[in-house]
Amino acid sequence: MAYYFSEPSRTFSEYLLVxxxxxxxxxxANVSLRTPIVKFKKGEQSALYANIPLVSAIMQAVSDDKMAxxxxxxxxxxxxYGSQSVESxxxxxxxxxxxxxxxxxxxxxxxxxxxxxxxxxLKKKTGxxxxxxxxxxxxxxxxxxxxxxxxxxxxxxxxxxxxESFMTPFEKLITAPADTTLKEANNIIWDHKLNSxxxxxxxxxxxxxxxxxxxxxxxxxxxxxxxxDKRYIVGAGINTRDYAERVPALVEAGADVLCIDSSEGFxxxxxxxIAWIRExxxxxxxxxxxxxxxxxxxxxxxxxxxxxxKIGIGGGSICITREQKGIGRGQAxxxxxxxxxxxEYYKETGIYIPICSDGGIVHDYHVTLAxxxxxxxxxxxxxxxxxxxxxxNKVNIGGTFMKEYWGExxxxxxxxxxxxxxxxxxxxxxxGVDSYVPYAGSLKDNVTLTLNKVRSTMCNCGxxxxxxxxxxxKITLVSATSIVEGGAHDVVxxxxxxxxxx
Ligand code: IMP
Numbered sequence: 298m299a300y301y302f303s304e305p306s307r308t309f310s311e312y313l314l315v316x317x318x319x320x321x322x323x324x325x326a327n328v329s330l331r332t333p334i335v336k337f338k339k340g341e342q343s344a345l346y347a348n349i350p351l352v353s354a355i356m357q358a359v360s361d362d363k364m365a366x367x368x369x370x371x372x373x374x375x376x377x378y379g380s381q382s383v384e385s386x387x388x389x390x391x392x393x394x395x396x397x398x399x400x401x402x403x404x405x406x407x408x409x410x411x412x413x414x415x416x417x418x419l420k421k422k423t424g425x426x427x428x429x430x431x432x433x434x435x436x437x438x439x440x441x442x443x444x445x446x447x448x449x450x451x452x453x454x455x456x457x458x459x460x461e462s463f464m465t466p467f468e469k470l471i472t473a474p475a476d477t478t479l480k481e482a483n484n485i486i487w488d489h490k491l492n493s494x495x496x497x498x499x500x501x502x503x504x505x506x507x508x509x510x511x512x513x514x515x516x517x518x519x520x521x522x523x524x525x526d527k528r529y530i531v532g533a534g535i536n537t538r539d540y541a542e543r544v545p546a547l548v549e550a551g552a553d554v555l556c557i558d559s560s561e562g563f564x565x566x567x568x569x570x571i572a573w574i575r576e577x578x579x580x581x582x583x584x585x586x587x588x589x590x591x592x593x594x595x596x597x598x599x600x601x602x603x604x605x606x607k608i609g610i611g612g613g614s615i616c617i618t619r620e621q622k623g624i625g626r627g628q629a630x631x632x633x634x635x636x637x638x639x640x641e642y643y644k645e646t647g648i649y650i651p652i653c654s655d656g657g658i659v660h661d662y663h664v665t666l667a668x669x670x671x672x673x674x675x676x677x678x679x680x681x682x683x684x685x686x687x688x689x690n691k692v693n694i695g696g697t698f699m700k701e702y703w704g705e706x707x708x709x710x711x712x713x714x715x716x717x718x719x720x721x722x723x724x725x726x727x728x729g730v731d732s733y734v735p736y737a738g739s740l741k742d743n744v745t746l747t748l749n750k751v752r753s754t755m756c757n758c759g760x761x762x763x764x765x766x767x768x769x770x771k772i773t774l775v776s777a778t779s780i781v782e783g784g785a786h787d788v789v790x791x792x793x794x795x796x797x798x799x
Contacts, residue, residue: 306627308612309663310780312670315771317759325752329762332651332673334374334554335583335604339647345530345554345583348372348520349748350668350763352653354678355379355534355558357710358689358702362389362531366396367686367740369529372520376556376676379534380705380712383543386533387550393531394551398521399479400496400505403427408434409441409461413454416444427493429503430464440495440503442466472497475504482507524553534558535584536714537566540573548582554604556585560618560706560716560728561610563594568601575602588655590631592638595652599642605651607676608635612657614679615704618728628657629670636671636767661747665754668763669770678702680747683737691736698736704729 332350333343349372353360357378365375377389405419405428420426426446431438442464449463471489473482475498486494486509496505522530533552535543537559547555555574557567567586574582586598587607598606611618611625619625632654643649651673658664658677667675681687682702689701705712706728716728737743760766775783 304630306630307774308627308657309629309666310659311627311774312629312666312772313775313783314662314666314669314754314758315773316757317769317771319756319759323756323759323761325749325756327761328752328755330372330748330751332763333649334651334674335585336648336650339643339649343649343651347374347530347674348522349744350672350674351664351744351747352376352532352674352676353681354655354676355556356678356682356705357381357712359678359681359687360534361688362392362396363688364681364684364686364740365389365393365531366529367684368681368744369393369522369531370398370518371741371744372522373744374522374530374532374554376532376534376554376558377552378705379536379543379558380710380715383539383546386543387546390531390533390547390550390552394528396529397479397505398518398529399482399507399511401508401511403429403436403495403503403506405429406431406434406436406438406503407444407460408432409459409464411460412456413449413451413458413460413463414456416449416460417451417456420446427506427508429495429506430460431503437502437504439501440467440470440472440497443470443493443495445492467501470495474498479507530554532556535570537564537570538714540570544574544577544582548578554583554585556605556607557587558705558712558715560588561624562587562589562607563597567598567603571598571602585653587653589635590626591634592641595635595638595650596642599639599648599650603650605653605673606635606639607653607655608632608672609655609657609676613655613704613729614657614659614734615702615707615729615732616656617704617730618706621726621728628654629666632667632670632672639671661750662754664747665751665766666772668751669758669766669772671767673763679734680743681740683734684740684743685738686740692733694733699733700736701731702734703731707731 330349331346334345335343337343351373353375355376355378360375360377368375405423405425407428409430428444430442444464472495475496482494492509494507498504530553532554533547535555574584583604585605586603588609590610595606608631612628635652639652653674653676654667654672655676664675691700703709705715709731755766758770760769
């Protein structure tokens with residue numbers, strides 16, 4: 298006979314946190330959101346922590362190298378999408394690892410025999426007024442000079458004038474060697490009252506530009522997540538098909554952590570993938586697995602050797618798995634059960650396996666609830682897709698800016714490996730949709746706001762760390778009627794009243 302769960306499965310919006318005692322120490326500025334990403338033994342440290350509990354989803358519409366840099370700068374981790382060729386995924390990882398905060402590869406470059414008209418056109422295209430003059434017009438050519446808006450006066454010069462006649466030539470420039478640190482570069486900029494400092498190699502080839510205006514923004518990121526060589530931490534998605542090619546390429550490119558990206562993780566395919574990684578790399582390559590939604594699924598992946606386990610089937614905003622296949626589980630119930638299984642496993646073995654709640658975060662407080670229910674970190678797709686840094690188009694629909702966002706199981710992404718149960722070579726039916734989400738601005742502004750709310754709620758619960766929140770949280774189910782009470786009610790919102798009157 299089939300097994301029946303005794304309780305309905307529930308989602309985050311059906312719960313609320315009940316405040317606990319907060320001491321005067323319990324203020325948002327004292328809250329730490331540092332959280333383990335990969336498993337560790339009792340009494341030891343995890344080999345990888347994030348400074349904030351947010352990771353971006355393994356999706357084409359979400360996690361490329363630009364997103365990864367922006368999120369690592371705020372303390373989180375992106376998992377670069379795996380539904381692309383091995384080479385292009387590895388190249389994205391390599392770009393994140395090569396990125397040096399504050400060191401810019403010049404995007405405005407010109408040859409000395411080009412003209413003022415070309416400078417003006419370039420300025421219009423890039424929006425930048427500092428142009429590097431190199432022998433071949435590339436960002437890494439031999440540096441011959443620099444042009445800024447102080448070098449020309451449009452009203453007094455012909456637009457046909459050659460760049461070499463009005464640029465500041467190399468001999469008059471202050472430059473620094475390629476291995477200059479950001480701190481040293483900034484000191485040179487301040488000492489000489491410069492706006493920019495070119496870094497050149499021993500052959501006078503341009504390597505980077507450091508700009509004065511970036512100084513403050515690079516001082517601000519107290520939580521940025523760096524490896525021991527001060528490079529940004531980045532994750533990458535893999536599948537259960539081509540791991541023998543993909544994993545070595547990603548490891549070589551410098552990926553700090555991998556994750557098997559699959560809609561359903563309780564499968565032999567996942568244990569085979571993890572076994573292959575352990576056979577070839579031992580414990581040096583860290584790999585998460587999933588997705589599961591119950592104790593059995595967690596135990597299976599824990600015993601298969603997963604470094605973290607990801608939870609969630611059917612709750613993603615673009616997901617139609619439940620409709621198409623009738624499988625899944627309310628995300629809150631899934632997190633609560635898997636967290637209990639994780640704690641039970643820890644008690645038995647002394648090994649703590651972090652768990653990640655993936656998908657279905659609609660309100661910021663859902664993040665706090667997921668953490669309180671036992672998640673160590675949260676994976677979000679829709680949330681990050683709305684930002685400037687996501688790889689998708691920003692479009693104007695009826696006067697409102699939107700970003701595109703599509704599921705990995707949609708025909709657009711064609712990520713058949715994610716849904717593969719062996720044998721398939723293409724998607725036979727879709728499990729995701731192609732959609733728009735309201736454009737929301739920069740990642741930094743949004744993540745700051747979200748985490749301010751999380752920190753503030755943690756203080757209301759008397760918790761200064763995520764593990765303290767998990768111990769102390771008091772969580773209540775809410776009735777359908779009290780959910781209505783949760784929003785503004787029985788008032789006429791001014792915006793609505795004004796627009797109705799127009
Ligand atoms: P969101 O944060 O609610 O948008 O959910 C993102 C999560 O949905 C991802 O991390 C995946 O686990 C899942 N997902 C991505 N694409 C699809 C799809 O096409 N169908 C079902 N689930 C998907």
